[in-house]
Amino acid sequence: MNSIVPDVLARASQGDMEAFEQMYKETSGFVYSVALRITRNSVDAEEVTQDVFMKIYHSLKDFEFRSAFKTWIYRITVNAAINRYRKTIREGKGRVNYDNIIESLPGGSLASEEAVQNDNEVRVDALLELLSSEHKSCLILREIEGLSYQEIAAALAIPVNTVRSRLKRAREALLEAARKGLVKHAM
Amino acid sequence: MQCKKIQEWLKSDHLDGECSPKEQKQINEHLAKCAPCRRLEKELQAQRVVFNQAKQLQPPEYIWNNIREAIAAENLENTDCVRSGIIERLRELILKPRPVFVLSSALTTVILITVLTSAVIHKKQLASQENGREILAEYGLNGDSEALLLGLGTSIEEYFL
Numbered sequence: 001m002n003s004i005v006p007d008v009l010a011r012a013s014q015g016d017m018e019a020f021e022q023m024y025k026e027t028s029g030f031v032y033s034v035a036l037r038i039t040r041n042s043v044d045a046e047e048v049t050q051d052v053f054m055k056i057y058h059s060l061k062d063f064e065f066r067s068a069f070k071t072w073i074y075r076i077t078v079n080a081a082i083n084r085y086r087k088t089i090r091e092g093k094g095r096v097n098y099d100n101i102i103e104s105l106p107g108g109s110l111a112s113e114e115a116v117q118n119d120n121e122v123r124v125d126a127l128l129e130l131l132s133s134e135h136k137s138c139l140i141l142r143e144i145e146g147l148s149y150q151e152i153a154a155a156l157a158i159p160v161n162t163v164r165s166r167l168k169r170a171r172e173a174l175l176e177a178a179r180k181g182l183v184k185h186a187m
Numbered sequence: 188m189q190c191k192k193i194q195e196w197l198k199s200d201h202l203d204g205e206c207s208p209k210e211q212k213q214i215n216e217h218l219a220k221c222a223p224c225r226r227l228e229k230e231l232q233a234q235r236v237v238f239n240q241a242k243q244l245q246p247p248e249y250i251w252n253n254i255r256e257a258i259a260a261e262n263l264e265n266t267d268c269v270r271s272g273i274i275e276r277l278r279e280l281i282l283k284p285r286p287v288f289v290l291s292s293a294l295t296t297v298i299l300i301t302v303l304t305s306a307v308i309h310k311k312q313l314a315s316q317e318n319g320r321e322i323l324a325e326y327g328l329n330g331d332s333e334a335l336l337l338g339l340g341t342s343i344e345e346y347f348l
Contacts (some may be wrong), residue, residue, distance in 0.1 A: 017255070024251055031244035047244050051256050099231055117242065125242045142203060143238035149205055164205075168198040175227075175268075 003067055013060040020060075024053060030145060031077045036142050037128060038081035044088055048080045049134045055080075074141065074155030130177050135170035142167055190224055193217045197228050202235065 006025055011019035031052050055076055057087035063072065124144075128136050141147040141155060142163075153160045192215055200206045218225050251320055 011289055017258070021251070021255075028246050028250070029243045033244040034252070036244055036269075046246065048256070049250055053279055054257060057254075057258055117240075120237060120240045127237065139238070143235060144241050144243075149203065150342070158262050164199045167203070168195065171198045171202070171231060171234065175230055178230075178234075 005145060008067060009060070009063075013063060020057065023056075023076075023167065027073055028053070031073065034074075034077050034137075034140055034145065035081040035084075037124070038078070038133065038137060039085045039088065040125060040129065044084045048077070048084050052077050052080050068154070071151065071154045074147070074151070075157065078137045078141070078155060084135060085133055093136065118133075125172055128157065131170050137164050138163060138166040139170045190217075190221060196226055197224065197231060201228075202231055216236070299303050 004023055008019045009023050012023050028049065031046055035048035035052075036042060039045050039048065049084045052073070056073070063069070089173065128140070137156065138152060141152045142149075147155065149160050149163045151161045154161070158166075196206060196210060196214055206214065219230060263345065
């Protein structure tokens, strides 16, 4: 996620819609991407994205600029996505929607590049499906979004050692699944 | 250094670049002489490549439109609420009965009724006195009640008197 200029945040917090749109453009990729990878469903991811930005709009006035804005967005995004994922699981709705995930990818210039990218997305999705929502969110923030241990800890409101332990367990689970052949061509 | 400790580092801090230089040196020395740990490191690196190739996904265009419309609708609703709130407060201020106003209105009404009633009664009394004088004058008397009694006496009146 790109860093947001403090002036843009300040103007957005005063109800400036242009500033809010600029902030949306900078952060919506992260929010939607994380939501889609956790919920594995484009309809849920879209709803999570809308909910997150409505929440940001309502809370910006009270946001304390001392705390990191990015960390705050990480936190509300992951929480909203996990809650939606659990709700969908409880309600027993359909899960994977690969077509929408693939449609969301940035367009490639060559058909072969697109095919490789699409294939990789299916593998990522298959791997993440093997993990619990806690392990999955840690791994997404680390491996795909590139957050440090400190940033993940702040985003999920957990100790750094818990981040370390969740990442280790997530990787062990994926290695175990690959060795057992549970995920074809996963790695 | 035991493989267990090294493998823990491989699955977390080493892979994520969070090891201290001292820890990294220990890992490198161990990997140089331990084939199973080297194999594990390769598996972990291969796993990482799959995730690193994943690109950030972008939301559809209409999501921003939905958000903008939702915010506009909320703002409109809030404006309406504020406007209707001001009108409501004014109406309340003007029309709502309050104890002080009710009491003062009731007192004023009572006083007005009393004054009007007493004025009407006084007027009637005056009219009655005037009427009495006219009757006496008609009978040729000058308001002398004793003479009137004596002059008008009948047997029945005399009986009662």
